[in-house]
Amino acid sequence: MGDARDPIPSPIPCLLLLLFLPAFAVSAFILVAVHNAFTLASVFLLSILVLSFVIWNVYKLRSNGTLLLFLNRTPTTDLLTAKDGQIVKITGCASCADLALESSYEKIERCIYSSTLLYEYKGFGSKMSSAYNLCFWWNLIYVERCIADFYITDIRSGARVLVKVSSDSKISPLVTESLIVKTSSRKKELSSTLKKWLEERHLSSESRLLCLKEGYIMEGSYLTVMGMLIRKSGVLTIVPPPEPISTGCLLGKFLLPIDVNGLVLRYLYRDDSSLSSSVSNQGCWWIFFDACTLCAPCTRTCPSYLIINFEEERTCGWSWSSPEARRVGACLLESELACVGWRARLLR
Known part of the structure; x- marks a missing residue:
């Protein structure tokens, strides 16, 4: 990483x-x-x-406050005019490529990124009440991070881009891990699931105070990616930059410049302001479909999401004709997203 x-x-x-x-x-x-x-x-x-x-x-x-501030201040790139070798920043919906990951502990499938952190309590007291005092600390004893190649559909242009990473690629993930397991001083006995997980990784399964956090990015999540764009035979690919990216001096926040190595990957929540601003600046309606349930006449596999740009009469993710796209859009708007069989969300 x-x-x-x-x-x-x-x-x-x-x-x-x-x-x-x-x-x-x-x-x-x-x-x-x-x-x-x-x-x-x-x-x-x-x-x-x-x-x-x-x-x-x-x-x-x-x-990661400096990196996050730098990423927010960097303007979104227009892929239609971006040049080969340019450092770009795009926001869109992710989908798995040839390989999909599974989270380490919770076994969440169809992930493009997964991280697991294991901490051990090294405080001066054995009571968990002391965990809120200054006389304690948690020691990070195990880290597991994985990332696979994935596709991202750019919200701005509708282009589908392959984000390619290798096993030795450097990644700067902005993903918050959630607390999954935390043993207490009253009950230090580890669960069978946690014991099995520790034994599989050749870690000690003795009873002690542990804290396990896990974060992942599932298929269909919204991401912001910053990396180097490669154009080859009409295929767009984003790879980690060969040289570090400098954030520059952020004098308004009293921050010195730092050099960021590798691909920057930020997970966006559904209500994230960055996602809303990226969509609202386009001057058109974007609709994200969670699933296709009206495809009985369709003999091909439908994707897990669909993006429609009604202003430019173009669909992305699943090729529709413009009249049909307009008809579905009108149905959604007139019935206030009550089109039977579809689950959709208007971002503007």
Whole structure:
């Protein structure tokens, strides 16, 4: 998986410490000699500001705040005019390619990305009440992340793009893992499912305080992808960039630039403002169909979703004629999405 380089090199804090220690010594000497506390107060205030700036940047790096802010500020790319080798950012609905993943613990099928994190309690107390104090910490003892090639249908252009990753590709995922299992101090016995999962990975299944989190991106989810576009024989492919992407200085947020390695992948919730803004800027109606249940006369397999751009009279995902697309759209609008047999959602 990818990573983001620390905006503050490790020698910098040591250098700042070496600078501030003599400054404090000189300020203390001035305070004792001439009874002037202005210099000491100034040095103290300056050190607090510098320390806060360093802590703020490190915190934003660890929480992916800098990367998320950079991704939100980057404009969405128009694939119709994008050039080969250009760094692009698109938002759309994902679908599995040749290989579909299964989440590690919950066994959720038809995933394009899955991550599992296992933590062990290393606090000073054995009571879980101490887990809310400062005298505890959870140690990350196991990480499992997988990603497969997948397709994404761009909301803006309707183009279907292959996102291609290899086993050694660097990925920067912006996916929040949910809490799945958390043993308590009263009952440290592990469940049979958790024991089996640990044994399969050659991890200790002894009774102890554990916390397991898992995140995944299922087929049909909305994503934002940033990577390098490749055009070849009319096929659009997004691959991880060969060089790191710099976020630049975000002075309004007091953030230093960081270098992001690999493909950036962000999971969007249905009510995410980024998804709503991406759709509303197009000046047309987009309808996402969750399933096709009116395909009795259809002899071919229908996809799990369908996108219709009524303004440009074009359908994506499943080829329909424009009159039929308009007829279904009119039915949906006039009956307030009550078209029998279809489950649809208007994003605007």
